[in-house]
Amino acid sequence: SSKTGLEETKSLFPLTNLASLELSGCDLERIPSAVFSLNNLQELDLKENKLCTVEEILSLQHCRRLVTLRLWHNKITYIPDHITKLHTLETLDISFNKLKKLPSRLFYLNILPESLPEELFSCKRIKTLVLSNNRLSYLSPKVGNLAQLVRLDIKGNQLDSLPLEIGECPLLRCTGLIVEGSLFDLLPSDLQKKLSQG
Structure with missing residues (x-):
């Protein structure tokens, strides 16, 4: 019988050299x-599947070069805390899912040794965080820890307000903040001005 599926293709050619893998619309659960x-994998795109839970995300730490993870257009209801083990991650796209909250430790990605107090944890690498079109009603003030953040897409959620701490992200500007105008208008005028500076 003919072999099919990702497991079997490993014998056909050296998939371990793969840098980018897109498995969209494959009905994956x-x-x-x-x-x-896939030790050299840098980008994984699982768009338009049937993922409800991603507990096995912990195993992605074996992909030591993974910088981009796209889990968009699935049915994910929560992100497990151990996503913080993915120390190389720079872009996380979890838009178009069914998330109601995010693990607070998401904002401590790329942490210092875990025995240190949480206050010292700071994200070193996350540059792009796409959270649009979910059911989030709250964005943690710890978003201010993301020192490299240049793009935050939080549009299409159920937020009443944005944390003022987004002003603490030194690289974040209006052009990279994708959010409803009504929410932006609720920010203090000095913060709006700071974000609008080129």
Whole structure:
């Protein structure tokens, strides 16, 4: 019988050299285990599948070069805390899901050794965070820890306000903040001005 599926293709050619993998519209209910052995993988795109939970995200730490993870257009209801183990991540796209809250430790990605007090944790690498079109009603003030953040897409959620701490992201400007105008208008005028500066 003919072999099909990602597991079997490993014998056909050296998939371990793969840098970018897109598995969109494959009716996946979980992240295929074969992905975790792709040591050189830099980008993983799982758009338009049937993912409800991504507990196995912990195994992605074996992909030591992973910088971009796109889980958009699925049915994910929560992101497990152990996403913080993905220390190389720079872009996380979890838009168009069913998220109601995010793990607060998401904002401590790329942390210092975990025995230190939480206050010292700061994200070193997240540059792009796409959270649009979910059911989030709250954005943690700890977003201010993301020192490299240049793009935050939070549009299409159920937020009443934005945390003032977004002003603490030194690289974030209006052009990179994608949010409803009504929410932006609720920010203090001095913060609006700061974000609008070129």
